[in-house]
Amino acid sequence: MERTLQLLIVLTSFVSNKAYENLALHKPTWQLYPFPTAELTWGSDKAVDGLYTNLSAGGEQCVISDNTRSTAEWRVDLGGVFSIHHVFIQYRTDGLDWDERNDHLMRFLGFSVYLSNTTDKHDGVLCFHDKNYTSVTIPNHVNIPCRYHGRYVIYYNNRTHRPYPDGYSRFAHNELCEVEVYGCRFKKYGENCSIPCPQNCQESNCDIVTGACRGCVSGYTGQMCTEEYYRVDLMKITECRNNTYGFECREICGNCMHGEQCHHVTGICLRGCDKGRKGAKCKQVCPVGRFGYNCQKNCSINCFVPERCNRVTGLCEGGCQVGWSLPTCDTKCDNRMYGRNCSETCGFCSGKEQCHVINGICANGCSDGYLGNRCSEVCRNNTYGSDCSLSCGNCLYLYGEQCHHVTGHCPRDCVTGFQGDRCMEGNEDESPAKVAYELVPAAIHMHEQS
Template identity: 55%
Template structure:
């Protein structure tokens, strides 16, 4: 998905494995329309994945990538997120460019991103002028290939993704250190289930509307005996103003 699409240069071209022609019109890159203040592209990995890093190959026009290449200006200021949802604000910021120049920005660029999530999101904006020297005045996505590397299954770490993480823990893909708990669990070693009418990631979901004051399911927020009068939905939080925010972070290499 990308928020705008330049002609037929659809978002899927950035994950089709093709990067032999890096020209804007070469048919292998995902392009957004120019004259936009924000540009966003994302890929759905299909499930929660354990990420190590993200590699991004940008449009070059098949010219040498240096400070004289026109496309360098369009890449400056970009960000990469991973998230459980399609909303980048619900996820983790892996990288935000604040120091690259047209002479120093690499292409391809490798972004370390040792997190968990389902969506990898590329974002750039031109919403707060004036911009640093060398920046293109508009936000665009000129992505020829985005590759996400890591373990295909959560719960493991190590060079061959063969070492198990602590139970109910999302661990660092290389070191195995616990970086947070799986949805429904809390505590320093993620051994305690959510309670006090909470559920989900970091126990941030609110489910205080279960019938008879029962505690909801610690993972998905469902109520064992249904909802109080006036509310409905799986977590009995529809029909009321719900400010809870559920999120998480992750990904892997697309084959």
């Protein structure tokens, strides 16, 4: 099929341009990267002015885009949806021989032509994409078959995926000296655009050569929509189902919202796109940095790789930067967490405050019983309380414990001669000798444990 299409294009005289009207003549145009300060000389409108006797820059009859760009795009607005037969393109030559020594030939290689009802090429159909031409075989003007209906004809080329095929230029350019779009107005077909499309064609659209309908109004079927259904149940069958649309339901719907059926004729998703897709037909994936339904959400700047996330879920690539929480990294750490992906737990900050979300440091000191920058260390060396500034009482230690680091309460009991939760109240009934006798083994035990 590809070789057949190439052959049709090489035979640039395969159809007389006079058989159809040039719908693009003097219509509004646009290009992605105009040549700086030269919009009047080499502007996008030069491709539809009907002039291409001088194919050089000095002739001021050609579009010339900016240099050193990786993509090139140009379009013409036909002013309405028309039935197209083919697109004629005359490329810039500068009056040089059209061979591998001509830089303009190298810039033409790899081009594409789209027909769309919107300004987005992905919403339309691809009429042609050059994958086989070489610097020896590409002609300096082409006729591209494009038997569809549409409003915008879009020329596109790119140099974004190295390595490029042999003979390709390093950068992409628009160097269009003329673009002519031949077809019929007013829902007609035939070589002279004199035959009305069959009356039961949906939206009166039919093939520009054969007159076959692109779809039928309710109750009719067949190529020319002349076969009438009488039964209600059969009438329902005429609408495409199972996520298909178009002529004979041959086209596959895009990713419509929640997997819903697209419009059975146009393929447009009536309630928008599912997560990760955009465009009228929801066939275009979200660009880098966008995600969600209809690509409406921005990936977070706080992703580990800023603004890079999963097109469907918004989950950041590589997780979050320090201080931000998963999955979308658009909220700061909370609930006493900090660090990358909020995976670290804060210590015991004063007043139960949140620690610093990046480094975990407690800005206003520690709660009673804790110390360190992150307040994660308990008091030691027989201390407790605020800033570990209080000394434990006369606790009875059997296993090397100390008093509770927050309250100062003794873990078991007091040595003889003391009482109270913290064993700091003296007992007058006990003699000093007995107190000293009972303190000795506890002190010895603590020394052995240290």
